[in-house]
Amino acid sequence: MVEQDAQGRVKGMADVTDDVFGDLVAGLGQAIAHARGEADSGVIVHVPDSVDVAGIRKRTGKTQPAFAASIGVPVATLRQWEHRRRQPKGAARVLLALIERNPRLVEETLGRL
Numbered sequence: 756m757v758e759q760d761a762q763g764r765v766k767g768m769a770d771v772t773d774d775v776f777g778d779l780v781a782g783l784g785q786a787i788a789h790a791r792g793e794a795d796s797g798v799i800v801h802v803p804d805s806v807d808v809a810g811i812r813k814r815t816g817k818t819q820p821a822f823a824a825s826i827g828v829p830v831a832t833l834r835q836w837e838h839r840r841r842q843p844k845g846a847a848r849v850l851l852a853l854i855e856r857n858p859r860l861v862e863e864t865l866g867r868l
């Protein structure tokens with residue numbers, strides 16, 4: 756038989772219940788901060804210093820014009836990246852890193868372009 760305390764709770768479970776409640780409250784606080792656009796100190800994002808643009812595009816199976824259109828850059832820019840004359844920066848590098856992990860990301864997220 757399970758022992759209960761004066762409030763009818765299973766003995767030893769109060770600490771677990773308090774821990775779960777505390778985790779839920781902390782999670783809700785993080786969600787609210789995220790919704791407000793505040794930085795979440797618990798999340799670490801790794802953006803690579805460089806990406807293999809030609810390799811990423813080839814894994815998508817798209818031509819240069821189709822791939823450039825799908826990520827919103829001119830074909831000339833894509834060619835500069837592929838020939839390593841220039842490297843994508845900022846949001847473009849983040850998007851390419853995401854596509855490297857999931858070559859169908861754009862289609863799955865935005866539909867066929």
